[in-house]
Amino acid sequence: MKPLLSSDSTIRSVKTELKDAMEYVRSAFGNMAGYHKDCQIRLALDSSPRFPDYLVEMLFYDDEDGQEIVRAQTMAVFSGRTHKGELLDDKNISRPWSSQAMSYLEVRTLVGELRGILPPS
Numbered sequence: 001m002k003p004l005l006s007s008d009s010t011i012r013s014v015k016t017e018l019k020d021a022m023e024y025v026r027s028a029f030g031n032m033a034g035y036h037k038d039c040q041i042r043l044a045l046d047s048s049p050r051f052p053d054y055l056v057e058m059l060f061y062d063d064e065d066g067q068e069i070v071r072a073q074t075m076a077v078f079s080g081r082t083h084k085g086e087l088l089d090d091k092n093i094s095r096p097w098s099s100q101a102m103s104y105l106e107v108r109t110l111v112g113e114l115r116g117i118l119p120p121s
Contacts, residue, residue, distance in 0.1 A: 005045045005052060008100045012110055017049040022114045024051070027083035029107045031076065032056055040072065040101035044080075051080035055097060072101075 005014065011028065015021045032039050035058050044053035057072035076085050077092045086092055102110070112118035 004047065004049055005043055005098065007045060007096075007098060009043050009045065009052070009098045010100050010102045011041065011043065011054075011107065012102065013100075014043070014049055014052060015110070015114075018052075019050045022111075024080070025107065025111050025114055028054060028078070029111050031078055031083060031085075032104050032107060035075065035104065037104045039075070040103050041107060042101045043098045044077075045096040045098060047080055053080045053086075053095075054078050055092075057101065 011025060015025070018024045028041060032041060035056065038059045038061075040057050040059060041054050042057065044055070047053040055077045056075050058075045059069050060071050060073065062068040062070050074088065074093060077088055078085055109118060109121065113120050
């Protein structure tokens with residue numbers, strides 16, 4: 001299937017294409033909550049720009065100072081339309097995912113911007 005989103009897409013870069021940016025970002029952020037600051041989100045390049053599917057990856061840091069990310073592990077895949085979890089199977093894992101990700105703090109900041117609490121960055 002031809003990618004519908006560019007390879008470096010993030011929620012921030014597609015927010016103007018989303019059907020309801022505030023609701024989409026709020027729901028995606030809610031699905032990141034169990035991992036707090038140790039996660040990031042990527043978009044499925046083969047999904048609708050109005051409701052892109054996404055995955056949440058848990059981040060693992062180095063042992064020396066705990067600052068460098070040494071790997072990311074996919075924890076869950078979500079439907080962009082419903083924000084409900086989908087099967088974490090070979091079909092979903094092998095989908096084309098964005099090369100760029102947004103961290104928990106970046107998504108939280110975007111929620112604040114969309115709510116008008118924070119100035120746009």
